[in-house]
Amino acid sequence: MNAHIVLLSGDGIGPEIVDAARQVLEAIAARWKHRFDFSEYLIGGCSIDRFGTALTEEALMACKNSSAVLLGAVGGPKWDDPSAAVRPEQGLLALRKGLGVFANLRPVKIYSKLVGASPLKSEKLTGVDMLILRELTGGLYFGQPRGRFFEDAHEKAVDSLVYYDYEIERIVRLAFDLARSRRKKLTSVDKANVLESSRLWRSIATAIGKEYPDVTLEHALVDSVAMRLVVSPSSFDVIVTENMFGDILTDEAAVLTGSLGVLPSASLGDGGPGLYEPIHGSAPDIAGKGIANPIGTVLSAAFLLRYSLKLETEAAQIEAAVEKTIEAGIITADLGGNSSTQAVTEAIIQSIH
Numbered sequence: 001m002n003a004h005i006v007l008l009s010g011d012g013i014g015p016e017i018v019d020a021a022r023q024v025l026e027a028i029a030a031r032w033k034h035r036f037d038f039s040e041y042l043i044g045g046c047s048i049d050r051f052g053t054a055l056t057e058e059a060l061m062a063c064k065n066s067s068a069v070l071l072g073a074v075g076g077p078k079w080d081d082p083s084a085a086v087r088p089e090q091g092l093l094a095l096r097k098g099l100g101v102f103a104n105l106r107p108v109k110i111y112s113k114l115v116g117a118s119p120l121k122s123e124k125l126t127g128v129d130m131l132i133l134r135e136l137t138g139g140l141y142f143g144q145p146r147g148r149f150f151e152d153a154h155e156k157a158v159d160s161l162v163y164y165d166y167e168i169e170r171i172v173r174l175a176f177d178l179a180r181s182r183r184k185k186l187t188s189v190d191k192a193n194v195l196e197s198s199r200l201w202r203s204i205a206t207a208i209g210k211e212y213p214d215v216t217l218e219h220a221l222v223d224s225v226a227m228r229l230v231v232s233p234s235s236f237d238v239i240v241t242e243n244m245f246g247d248i249l250t251d252e253a254a255v256l257t258g259s260l261g262v263l264p265s266a267s268l269g270d271g272g273p274g275l276y277e278p279i280h281g282s283a284p285d286i287a288g289k290g291i292a293n294p295i296g297t298v299l300s301a302a303f304l305l306r307y308s309l310k311l312e313t314e315a316a317q318i319e320a321a322v323e324k325t326i327e328a329g330i331i332t333a334d335l336g337g338n339s340s341t342q343a344v345t346e347a348i349i350q351s352i353h
Contacts, residue, residue: 001034003067003309006273008043008059008095011079011088012282013292014072020294020345021070021301024321027349028305028314039066043095044074044088044282054091060098063273068308069099070301071277076284096136101267101275103171104134104246105178105303108233108253108263111326114335117258120230125256127234131182132253133175134246136267138167139197141243163197163242168204170270175240176212182237185216189225189241189249201242222249229253254279259334261293262326264300266307274308276300290340293332295322298348321351 007022009015022038029036041059048054054074063069074088110118110128118125143160150156172188179186188205190198202219209217220228222245228235229252241249254263260280267275278296286292299322306315330347331337339347 001032001309001311002037003034004037004039004065005304006059006063006066006069007038007040008063008069008071009040010042010044010072010074010282011046011076012073012284012287014044014074014282016287016290016292016341017278017294017297018070018072020341021297023345024298024318024348024352025301025304027352028311028318031317031352032311032314034311034314043071043091045076045079047091048079048086048088052086054086054088055094060094063095063099063275066273068273068304069095069275070297070304071095071275072297073278073280073282075282095275096267099267099275100269100272102135102137102167102270103174103268104136104250105266105268105307106132106134106250106253106263106279108132108256110257111262111323113327113329113331114258114262117335118256119258120233120256124231124233128256130233130236130253131178131238132246132250133171133178133238133240134250135167135171135240135242137243138163139243161195161197161244163200165200165204168201168242169208172201172205172208172240174268175238176208176215176217179215179238180212184214185218185237187218187220187225187236187239189220189222189239189245191222191245192219193221197242205240225249226252229256250279259293260296261332261334262295262299264296264298264303266300266303268307274304276304276308290342291333292341293334294341294345295326298322298345317352318348321348324351 009018110125140161143162148157190201192198192202263279302315302318305311325347
C-alpha cells in the first residue's frame with residue numbers, strides 16, 4: 001500500500017500529538033511493508049500569523065490531492081478576539097467544505113482502567129461502546145437566510161434550519177452500513193414533534209430502514225437521548241443525527257470517558273480524502289511541555305487506516321496497542337498518570353506486532 005498523508009498540526013499541542021501519530025503510522029508501515037509519504041501544511045492560528053488566512057489555497061489543494069488528512073487542533077488565546085475578521089476555526093470550515101466531508105464519526109468506548117475518571121458511576125459504564133454520526137454540512141450552521149436585522153425598531157436574529165433530502169439520505173445510509181458491521185442497532189435522533197426538518201429526517205430514515213431488515217431502527221427525540229446518554233449509555237450502538245444535535249450530543253457523550261484526550265474522530269465524504277482529528281482542543285496551557293495526551297490523535301490515525309486506506313487489520317492493531325498501553329497504566333496526567341507524550345507513544349509502538 002502506497003499512500004500520501006497530509007499533516008495539519010495546527011496550534012497549541014497540535015504539533016506534538018500529530019508527531020506522535022506519525023510515529024505510530026511509520027511503525028505500522030514498517031511492520032506491514034506499506035509506504036506512507038507525509039507532507040505538512042499550516043492551518044489555524046499559525047497559518048493566520050504567516051499567511052493572513054487560516055488555510056491557504058495551496059494547503060487545501062494538497063489535502064484534496066492526498067489519500068487522507070490528519071489534523072491536530074486549532075486556536076488559542078492569541079486569536080480569540082470574536083471581532084477578528086480572520087479566525088482559526090475558519091480554516092476548519094474551509095477544509096471540511098473543500099473536502100466535501102459530510103459525516104463526522106465519533107466513537108465512545110470505555111476503557112476499564114479509566115472507569116474511575118468518568119463522572120458516572122461504574123455500573124452505568126458497563127458495556128458502553130457507541131458510534132455517533134453527526135451530519136456536517138447542513139442545518140442551522142449553514143442555512144440561509146441568516147443574520148441580524150432591525151425591524152419595527154427592534155433588532156432580531158435569524159438562523160435557518162435547512163435540510164435537503166439527499167443530505168439526510170447519504171448520512172443515514174452510511175449509519176445503517178456502519179450499524180450492520182457492529183451490533184445492528186441504529187438510533188436516529190430528531191425533534192420530529194416540533195421541527196419540519198426533523199419530520200423529513202424521520203420519514204427518510206424510516207424508508208431507508210426497510211432496505212436494512214437486519215438492522216433495528218429506533219427513532220428518538222433529542223431531549224430523550226440527552227437523558228439516556230447519562231442514565232443508560234450502554235443502550236446505544238450507532239446514533240445518527242443532524243448537525244447541531246450532533247454537536248451537542250457528541251460533547252455530552254465524550255464526558256462519559258472522563259477525558260476528551262482519548263477520543264478520535266473521522267469526517268468522511270463521497271469517496272474523497274477523509275479528515276481525521278482528535279475531538280479535543282489545542283490546550284495551549286500545556287503546549288510544548290511534552291505532557292499532551294496523544295491517544296485521541298493516534299486513534300484518529302487508526303480511523304484513517306480503516307476508512308481511507310481500507311487497512312482494517314492495521315487499524316485494529318493500533319486500537320489494541322492503545323488499549324494495552326492504557327491498561328498498563330502508561331497514561332498522561334489528564335488520565336491520572338504521569339507519563340510523557342513520548343513515553344505513551346513509544347509504549348503504543350512497542351505493542352504493535
